[in-house]
Amino acid sequence: MADAGLGAALTRLRDAVTATRYPLALPGSGAAASLAKATAGQLDDYLIPRLARLDAPLLAVAGGSTGAGKSTLVNSIVRAPVSVAGARRPTTRAPVLVCHPADAAWFSEANLLPRLGRAGSAEAGGVGLLVLPVAVLTQGVALLDSPDIDSVEEDNRALAEQLLAAADLWLFVTTAVRYADAVPWELLHAARDRGTAVAIILNRVPPGAEAEVAPHLTEMLEEHGLGGVPLFVLDEQRLDQHGLLSEQAVAPLRDWLDSLARSAAARAAVVRQTVDGAVAALVPSTSRLAEEADAQSTAVVALAGSVDSAYRESELSVDHGVRDGTLFRGEVLARWQELVGTGEFMRNLQARVGRLRDRIVGAFTGKPKQADEVIVALESHLVTFVHGAAADAAENAAAAWRAHPAGGDLLAAHPTLSRVSPDLDARADRMVRDWQRGVLELVRDESAGRLFAAKFSAYAVNALGLCLMVVVFAATAFIPTGAEIAVGAGATVAAQKVLEAIFGDDAVRRLAGQARQDFLTRVHELLKEEAARFHTVLEGTGVEDGGGDRLRAAAAAVDAARRADPISGPDGAAA
C-alpha cells in the first residue's frame, strides 16, 4: 500500500533532482538536464500523486508517431469526434482526456499532471488538459490522446513524453509504414526499462499485409525485450461519415479496456506494475544523474585546479625573479649607480664603509630627487614585473580552460578572463607603494633609539629603506656574470655594507628576509585576487560539491523504502 516512507522518500528525491544543475557543457550534461527534468516531472505528475491513491481510475495514454491515427482511434473507441483528426500533420496539439463521468472529478482535480492546466471546455483552447466525461466509457479507465512524438513541433514531443510518463498504461499506436522508425523505438525502450505496462496498436495495415507485418513486429518486440505485450492489429480502412473507424474494428481493443476497467484486480495489477517499474527505474536513472553531477563537480575541480596551477607557476616565477637578483638590472641599477657613485669607486669599499655611509647618506640628504628617482624606477620595474606574471597566469589559465570541453564555453561567455583585469596596474602600483612604505616602517622600527637615526632624521630612513630594497632584490643569491661584477655586485655590496655597519649582519639578513617575504605575500594576495575572477565564474555556474552523493543517497532511500514495502504485493504480480 502507499506508504508514507516511500512517498516521503520520493519527495526528497524530487527535491534532490530539481536542486542539482548541470550548467557545464560536458558531453553528457544536455542529456542529464533533460533526464533530470523528465524524472522530476514524472515524480510530480505521476508517481507522488499516484502513490497516494493507488486505487484511482487507470489512465491509458494513446501515444505514437504523427499520422499513426491516435486521435481517430480514441474517437472511434468513444464513438464521437472528441479529438481533432485529419490529414494535416501534426494534428493533436492540446491533449484530450476522455473518461466516465464518475471518474471526471479525479482527473479534473489535477491530482495527476498538476503542472498541466485544465482547459474548461473545447473552446478554451490553448494548452492544458481537456477533460471530457463520456458515458460510453466504462468507469475505471480513462483515455488520453497525446500529441505525436516525432513531428517538427518540438513542443509536442516534450508534452507527449510528459504525458507518457504519467500513464498507467501506454497504448502505443504505430502503423505499417512506421513500425520500424527509430524514434518510437527509443520511447519503447524507455517504457521497457521503466517496466511500464504497454499495449501496441498496429494501425493502418494495408489489406493483405497483416500476415507479414504483424509477425515481424512481434519478432521485433521480442528482440527488444518487449515480448508478450498485447498487440492489436487494425486494417487500413475508409472512415465513416463522422471520421470514425468501424465499431467491429476497434472491438478487440475496447473489450480489452473494458475488461481492465471492470476488474479492480487487473486494474490494480497494471497500476502497480507501472508504479513499481517506474520507482525501480528511478535508481538507475538517478545514478546516471549522480554520475553526471559528479562529472560536473570533477570538471569544476579540474578547471579550478588549472587556474590555481597557472597562478602558482607565475608566483614561483616572481619568487625566482626576486631571489636571483636579475630584477635589479637596467634602469634601476643605472639610477642607483648615479646616486652612489661610479662602479670603479665601489670596488674597494670593503674597508671604507664608514666613509661610504656618510657619502650615501650625504647623497640622500643632498640629492633627495635622485633617491626618489631610484624609488620610482624600482616601483615601475616591480609593477611591470608583477603585471607580466599576472598576464602570463591569466593567459595560461585561459589556455587550459580552452582545452577543456566545459572551459571553452565558460571562456566564450567571459572573454575578458584571458587578459589581466583592467585595474591591475593601479592595484599593482598600490601594492608596490604599500610594500615600500612597509620597508620604511621596518627600517624606522629597527633604527628607533639608535643615535644614527636621531642624527640623520627622515632622510636617513629613506636612504636606509632604499638600501634595504636594493639588498632584497640584489644581494641574496647574486651570481655575477661578466660586467655585472663591476657594476652590479659593487653597487649592491655597498648597500649591504652600509646597512651592516648600522644594524649588524644578523639584523640586515633578518630585515631583508622580512621585506622579501612581505613582498612575496603581497604578490600572492594580488595574484589570488586575479585568480578569483576565474573562481567567481566557476561559482557562478552553480555546480555544488556533493550533488552526486545527495542524489545517490535519495535514490538509495527510495530503493530501501520500496524493498521494505513492495508496491507489487502478492496480489498484483503482473498485468
Place this chain on the structure above:
Amino acid sequence: MSAPTVVERMAALERFTAATARRLPGSDLAPATSLIGRAGERLALSQLHTVVALAGATGTGKSSIFNALAGVTLSQTGVRRPTTGEAHACVWGADHAEPLLDWLGVTRRHFRDGGEPDLSGLVLLDLPDFDSVQVAHRAEADRLLSVVDLIVWVLHPQKYADRVQHADYLTRFHRHRDITVVALNAVDLLSAADAEECVSDLHRLLAADGLGDLAVLPTSTVGPPGLDPLVKAIRQAVFARQAAVRRLEADLADVTAALAPTVAPAPPKAALDADATRTLTGALAGAAGVPVVTAAVEKAYVHRARKATGWPLLRWIRRTRADPLERLHLGDHRATVPAATSLSPAGPAAQAGVAKALREAADRAGAALPAPWQDAMLAAVRAHRDDLPDALDRAVASTDLGVARKRWWWRVVGLLQWLFTAVALVGLLWLGVRLAMEALALPPLRTPKVDGWLPMPTALLAGGLLAGLLLAILVRPVVRIAAGARRRRAAKRLRDSIAGVVKDLVETPATAVLTDYATARTALRDAGAPLPSR
C-alpha cells in the same frame, strides 16, 4: 562579365584554404577541403550522366517508384520495414557510367538499354532510409546524399511532417533548392480535399525549412496521378546536364556561408598603428638597455673630449680611466659581424615589459578580426620572441653612436692648449736660464718688460698657465652641452635601429597575418560568399 564558373569558384575556395591553412583550426576547413576534392573528382567523371537519388524515410515508397521507373523489380519492396539496406542503381544509356558508379560506391547496378530515349544519361539511385532502427541505413544514405547530383525527397502522407525529415535533412539541404525535388507519394491514400490540405501544409513546412515556393509533386505508384510529374522533372534535369554543377554550387554556398564569419569584418589597413609601434619600440629599447647605452654615450663623449681638450699636464689622469663605451664593448659599429655587447641580459621586469607590449600590440592588431585570427595574430607577433634579445643586441652594437671620431674643435682647443703650454714652457725656460746665469754670476740678460713693469718670461709663464686653465674652464660647459646633444642623437639612432627590429621581427609577421586574411577574404568572396567588398 559572365558569372564565374564553378571551376573558378572552386579555385577561389582552394586559394582560401591555402591562405588560412596555418591560421584557422583544421576542423573549420575540413568541409572546404573535402568539397574541393569531391568537386575535382565529380567534374573529372562523366558529366553526361546525372545522378538522381530517391531519398526518404522508411515506407514512403522509394523502391516502388524506383522499380516503376526502371520497369523491372530491382529493388526489394514490401510491407516489412525497413526494406532497402543497400543502394541500387539503374542507368539509362550505359556508356562511360562505370567509373561514375565506382566513385559513387554503388555495386548493385542495372543497365537499361532502349526504353525512354529522353532519360538517357540518368543514373537513378534508390537510397536506404534514414529513420529506421537500422543505423547503418542512415550512414549509407548520408554518404550518398553528399555526392549525388539531384535529390528527390519522397514523402508520405503519414510522415511528411516528421522531425527527422525536416530538421535533419530538408533544412540541411536548403541551399540545394536547384537540385531538390519534393514528391508527396501515396497520395492515392488521401481524398482530394485531404491531399490538397496536405500539400499546402507541406508548403508551410518547406518554407520554414528555407525551401519556400518549391513545387511539391503529388505521385502514386498505384493510381492517379501516377509518376508523370516526377518523370518530367527528372527528364528536365537529365536533359539540361547541369545538375552536377548545380549540386557543387549549392555545396559551395553551404561551405562559404559556414566560413563567411571567419573573414566577415573588412581587413584593417595596417597591422601595427604608429601608437602601437611606439609603445613596442619603447619597451624593446628598455629591454635592450638603451638608457644604459645613452648614458654611456654621454659619459664617453665627456671622457673623450676631456682627453683631447684637457690641460695637457693633467691629461694623463684621464688616460688611466676606462672609456665608458668601450667597457660595454660598444663603439665599433662598422664591424661586419657586430660583437656581442657586454650589456647585461634584460631582467625579468624588462622581459615582462616586452611581453606586455607584444600582447597589447597583438590585441590591437587583432581587435577588428574574428576570434581565430586574433589567436593567429598573437602567435605571429610572438613568433620571434626568442630571437628578439639577440637581434636587439646586434641592433645596438651596429648603431653608429656618433662618438667614434674626434671633433675638429677638440683639435683646435687641444692645439691651443699645447700652444699655451709651450708659451708657459718658454717662460719657464727663460726664467730658468736667467736663474742659471745669475747663479753662475754671469751678467743678467736684458729682459724686456710688458707694459713696462712685468718681465716677459714671467708674463709668458703665468699667461700660458692662466690661458690654459681658462680655456679648460671655458670648454667644460661646451663639452657638457655637446655631450647632451650626442646622447640625444644616439638615443634617436638607437630607437631607429630598434624600430627596424620591431619592423622585421614583429610587424612583418603581423602584416603577413593581415595579408593572409585579406587574401582569404577576397578568395572566399570570389568563391561566392556574400561579403561586402571593403
